Amino acid sequence: MNIQICQDVDSLSRQATVEFVRLANRAISSTGRFTVALAGGSTPRKLYDLLASEAFRTQVIWSNVEVFWGDERCVPPDHPDSNYRMAYEALLSQVPIPPDLIHRMPAERDDVAAAADEYERTIRESFDLADGEFPRFDLILLGMGDDGHTASLFPGTAAIHEQRRLVVAHYVEKFKTNRMTLTPPVLNGGHNVFFLVSGESKAATLKEVLQGESQPDRYPSQVVRPESGSLVWLIDRAAARLLDLAA
Numbered sequence: 001m002n003i004q005i006c007q008d009v010d011s012l013s014r015q016a017t018v019e020f021v022r023l024a025n026r027a028i029s030s031t032g033r034f035t036v037a038l039a040g041g042s043t044p045r046k047l048y049d050l051l052a053s054e055a056f057r058t059q060v061i062w063s064n065v066e067v068f069w070g071d072e073r074c075v076p077p078d079h080p081d082s083n084y085r086m087a088y089e090a091l092l093s094q095v096p097i098p099p100d101l102i103h104r105m106p107a108e109r110d111d112v113a114a115a116a117d118e119y120e121r122t123i124r125e126s127f128d129l130a131d132g133e134f135p136r137f138d139l140i141l142l143g144m145g146d147d148g149h150t151a152s153l154f155p156g157t158a159a160i161h162e163q164r165r166l167v168v169a170h171y172v173e174k175f176k177t178n179r180m181t182l183t184p185p186v187l188n189g190g191h192n193v194f195f196l197v198s199g200e201s202k203a204a205t206l207k208e209v210l211q212g213e214s215q216p217d218r219y220p221s222q223v224v225r226p227e228s229g230s231l232v233w234l235i236d237r238a239a240a241r242l243l244d245l246a247a
């Protein structure tokens with residue numbers, strides 16, 4: 001586990017942008033494509049803005065980038081809470097990714113379980129998976145909520161222990177709504193998994209997640225331990241305040 005402490009969210013976002021570009025170019029030169037699962041929430045916004053900026057936009061061959069999401073709220077794609085809308089506004093509307101390589105989670109459907117099955121089929125087709133196989137994303141971007149959730153794996157939910165499905169939709173009591181999310185075996189199959197964590201409000205939970213007892217039902221971010229991939233925690237000083245960095 002690689003923990004990188006950045007001065008603030010701007011430097012965290014810049015570091016993540018440089019890494020995104022490096023991994024994209026490495027994947028595209030070795031396999032011809034770069035598969036990435038985007039995080040939702042607010043922290044990644046600056047990363048997406050930077051990737052779309054003049055300084056970085058031209059450093060990636062966007063026509064070879066294939067985009068998925070780690071999770072999605074059960075709202076229409078133009079809703080203010082939509083993870084797709086945030087990424088579309090900040091990045092996807094600014095760079096020439098072929099539309100058929102942008103795989104939005106259709107979480108607004110009434111039958112959200114069927115929508116999760118459909119998204120699972122999309123992933124299986126894109127990665128040409130046989131039954132029982134899991135995708136190996138080149139990069140998975142994740143955030144961490146101040147309750148320790150990641151993607152839409154929330155404390156106390158069965159999704160934390162899902163080992164067969166790639167995608168599940170479940171009711172999240174905390175928000176009294178459904179969510180769609182990639183499952184732990186998919187997150188743990190990533191070649192590169194980056195957590196982006198910023199802000200004082202995350203400090204106490206981050207201390208527990210990284211240096212406390214293993215209790216993934218309480219802190220689902222602990223379930224992310226890639227089997228063979230690289231796990232990087234990009235954290236700003238405010239979020240890292242309580243960490244024992246000598247540990």
Ligand code: 6PG
Pocket residue numbers: 039040041042043044070071072073083142143144145146149150151152
């Ligand atoms: C979501 C995200 C979620 C997010 C964390 C952190 O849909 O909300 O996928 O897992 O990464 O809640 O969110 P912030 O970056 O806004 O703190």
